[in-house]
Amino acid sequence: MGQMRLDTDPIVQVDRKPKCCFFFFSPKIQANRIVRAQLWVHLRPTEEATTVFLQISRLTPVTDGGRHIRIRSLKIDVNAGATSWQSIDVKQVLAVWLRQPETNWGIEINAFDAKGNDLAVTSVEAGEDGLLPFMEVKISEGPKRIRRDSGLDCDENSSESRCCRYPLTVDFEDFGWDWIIAPKRYKANYCSGECDFMHLQKYPHTHLVNKANPRGTAGPCCTPTKMSPINMLYFNGKEQIIYGKIPSMVVDRCGCS
Template sequence: MDIAAEPCVQVDGSPKCCFFKFSPKITFTNVVRAHLWVYLRPVLHTSTVYLQILRLKPVTEKGSRHSRIRSLKIDLNSRNGRWQSIDFKHVLQNWFKQPHANWGIEINAFDMNGNDLAITSPGNGEKGLQPFLEVKVAETNKRTRRNLGLDCDEHSTESRCCRYPLTVDFEAFGWDWIIAPKRYKANYCSGQCEYMFMQKYPHTHLVHHANARGSAGPCCTPTKMSPINMLYFNDKQQIINGQIPGMVVDRCGCS
């Protein structure tokens, strides 16, 4: 399961970014992958940028208020700005294990002239460019015994209506504007709807056998579908986090 977490920006505080909130349900899952995405402002000429991610500590704690999490040296030559990702799995795992240690982070990306190119609190024309976390957590096993339908695989000899696994790979399509998920389990339905379905769909069954023009018997089709969360770039290079309905086949049946 892929999720996105946007920061709670403290406009009047220091620093302005970033503190990420997580639901208790997510903190009990296993983190498979986590990346922090930061947008760097455009530069006119190639510039060396030092990107720093600093962990914040309580104000009452003695010593420095920060400790370094990540430090990257980047040669930036984009006149349109660009998104930079930072591996954040280890940090997130620690936050989930010790929620009290999550006091937020500070992000900066200084060039050789001391200009901070990291957008942490979007200004005019910078909507959708705030930092965010892309997180993939392990799927939880959902157990239910009611009306599941049949599940098959590519080696199955089942001829009845069945749900088959299918993984959609956006990268294989060349859809590089999708950030996450890069691939997901879509599934599909296939198989025959035999005589046993006459009791459930008697009119459809009888019309089919009466050879009415254009008639058809029960078809194997999705009877339950679920959405997926998707992160993608719009035409302005802004990040959109949305839920796309009807993307996963959960159950197949005859109708």
């Protein structure tokens, strides 16, 4: 799975006034490969517990009257004095925008409480850096070309004793790491197995050191020979969203070294 964050450009003209929010999309994203699309909105605190209605409206060109067409709404109960991030499914509207880019004139985001106050952070005020709305999009990856030196892949039912890559899913929620927004879980994989004499021929230095060192060495080990990063969204200590690429998080290939 691939995952990406799409930030907003808050300058969208509707009735000659700037409105939030507009999202830019890479032409590489294909509508039929969208797995999930979530719009994340930060809500300002209220003085008392209340019900908030989060509303997402699609905007139309000024030449078309600058209409607001509501596409999604969500009812949320919030506690007094609490800020929060809320998400709403926008997969369908994203699919339309990708198939018909000319219809993407942005969306208006509102979160009205019982008194009619809009709690949605759609423009930055003092102390609100990093709190603008963003869209989390997960897309399926295309089939990867298999290389001859891709190494062995096994599962828990395999009888293979040689060095092999095994599947392993890491679930951050099991660790209690609720500060990670996405991914909640990912396929990390791991290496395990024996490295026999045939592998030593590929790494003669390791073999010679093992024989010559009177103390002995561990010999060749089954270890990752290729790793790849993952993209991650998480909160920092100020409840701001951080987006980064964390290196060496997925084992792609195992070998003896």
